[in-house]
Amino acid sequence: MTASNQDSFHEIKPPLAVDQALAEANRCLNCYDAPCTKACPTHIDVPGFIKKIGTGNLRGSARVIFEANVLGASCARVCPTEVLCEGACVMDDVTWKPIQIGQLQRYATDFAMARGILPFTKSPVKKPGRVAIIGAGPSGLACAAELLRVGHEAVIFDAGEKPGGLNTYGVAEYKMTPAVALAEVAQLQKAGVEIRSGVRVGQHISIAELETQFDAIFVGVGLGRIGKIGLAGENLDGVVDAMDYIAELKIDRAKAETRTRGRRVVVIGGGNTSIDVVTQAQRLGAAEVHLVYRRGPEELPAYAHEVELAKQSGCRFVFLSQPVRVVGNGKVEGLVVQRMRLGAPGPDGRRKPEPVVGEELTLAADLIVPATGQEARLDLLKNLPNVKLDRNRPVVNSDMQTSNPKYFAGGDCVSGGQEVVNAVAEGKRAAAGIVKFLQNRQSTVDGRQFGAEK
């Protein structure tokens, strides 16, 4: 596998053919109170849509998916199904092979995309209350769609040139291309979602202005870049922020390739983002790729299936190594790491790495990509009036409502970084919260209880 896909970003999971989809759909037991449905953060009726594939009712199948998740098409491609729906599948116990739920979901949503079947229908009956949504990532898009279904007006403001958030600029290219992400957004737009791209809230439009124009605000701004990680020499030419590196490869493959081909790449991290960097650097033709991680293989936070992929791509793991400084003369030449060993467990239960004095190692490198955690978008979050933050994240209740009742938030900016499907689930939950909020507000405005009106 290694040699043949060095420079190829072909889809890791190609779409199912008709016969494959039918065979797989028919393998599904159609569980009662299905565990896969519970395991899906958006609670898609999984057996429901799969059985419809089995009967050839693809339109109905896609409808079942979209009812729970308007981003069903991208989720089908990017969800870590191994730890979500498929991880819960009872067939794992029977045949050791869970139903390929993600692939079947893709089969149905591909059909919908190809036929122009829209993911939701805007309510023909308008409800009072306009909502501003900051961020056209998965959380913002899902929130907007759910509000439109109910009849509220929603406008998304997004700083990016193109909508989609990390669906467009972040997820690994071999899972989903920007073209697919954008096609999905286009379907949502066709169904009525309004997006103002290239508008950064706080810069092109002020928060105060939003407050005057809208009755509620959803904040789905995600996270920012990796930022500085406090390493000597990290300003040297050849140190590239993981988020910039990934975005570049998704927007301008040729440029990313020039930067990478034949180079020695060292990635710093251990989470899923760092894995995405190494697998893609490998595919861009890097001469060699090392992943430097402070702790041991057992402690790697990235999913096992992602780590396996990195190994298959040819990445070398440098465990128990703490980066100390970047060396080079104007340009990066190497990364010096401090050897670590695992000491006593820390407060989080994980064994704490501690330096092995005197043991340093230099990894020769032309390109160093820090891929540790992303920074919070404090420039915006800090300026939200009366919105309480905890560890740089807005504090929310179960309705995703912040300490300022007019403000709701969800997605990565609240969770600190999860999956697309979690962002969708939270956008949806926030929409339900906003609907409730607007109803209550309306009933006080009208001086009568909501529900009395027809």
Add this chain to the structure above:
Amino acid sequence: MADLKVNLAGIKSPNPFWLASAPPTNTGDQIMRAFDAGWGGAVWKTLGQPIVNVSSRYSTVDMNGQRVMGLNNIELITDRPLEVNFREVAEVKKRYPNNAVIVSLMVESNQQAWHEIVKRAEDAGADGLELNFGCPHGMSERGMGSAVGQVPDYACQITTWVKEVAKTPVIVKLTPNITDVIYPARAAKKGGADAVSLINTINSITGVDLDTFVPRPDVGGKSAHGGYCGPAVKPIALNMLSSIAKDKEVGIPISGIGGISNWRDAAEFILLGATTVQVCTAVMHYGFRIVEDMIDGLSNYLDEKGMRSVNELIGKSLPTISKWEELDLNYKVIANVNQDKCIGCGLCYVACNDGAHQSISAKAREDGRTRVDIIDDTCVGCNLCSLVCPVDNCITMKQIDTGHAPLTWKEYQKNPSAHKHLGPHNAH
């Protein structure tokens, strides 16, 4: 290794596995390849005045991704000249003297026509004859095939004509498209048949193309009903087979046909009274090679059961088939779930709750799956839960002691009030 040799009314065969009269026995070349693969005998594709076929001809019933659960055809009898067929019969017999070659026949209902074709078949070297009174499509419109098999008097008459001249054993092949297969079977016996074979295909329309609105198979925008066979028809064949095998008046050997795909199916037919079995669809699906496992599997099975010959198996299950009214009302089983094996799919719960007797309780397990428990008091022991359970041996039916002596419906009926424990129960 157990002895698989059989003898059906004088027709000897190295094993009970025969090809049914159908496309796999169209030509001598095919039959010789089948014999090389291990088939014990073959019933030649029905011979008669050559016909003209239509195109297309077959359609199937597919279930959950499994193809050809049932096969439907509108093909007629042989479309090759009689001389060619008979020349090939002679050739096959010469090269494979130990295999059984039975020639299937169908001509118009005319004594002379039957006499003639019987003689030609026997002159060619047939070990036996099979009279096709079963084909339910096309030929029946011309007064042949099932048009004969459906009227016991006709069946008897033609069998009599054949027996007037036949020197080899005569098998009458019966149609299932009747109300009670016993009557044509008795008629065949009365006409002098040496054996019967069953079933031929069942009248069918397998489905309709939802885009063209034409049922399958489509012959230029039209279709006609066909004959149905394959795995789906096995239960119907087994029932008809056993009813003839149990009938005292018929009392002649039987060649079983209908949905046989492997040695297990074959063993079931033999247990219910078949001496040989015939196969068509499974060979059309997978080829002659399937006979290897049929022979291997059957002989291993016989060895395991300590039987030295397949003949010991013939009809062995017949005594266990009784009338409903002779079953014991006081015998009782209830379902039992092996929680260690349970995967928590909840299928038994919905099945019993919606489709049976509301005798399974369900609650969410800690891992998000469903925990089921049988409610012993109301379980009627219908088997449904164990049938839908996807895990082998997870739900089993356990006999419980009712403390009551065996009781048949006939006995019960004499004084129902003496057996209050049997109900009727209040709805729960």
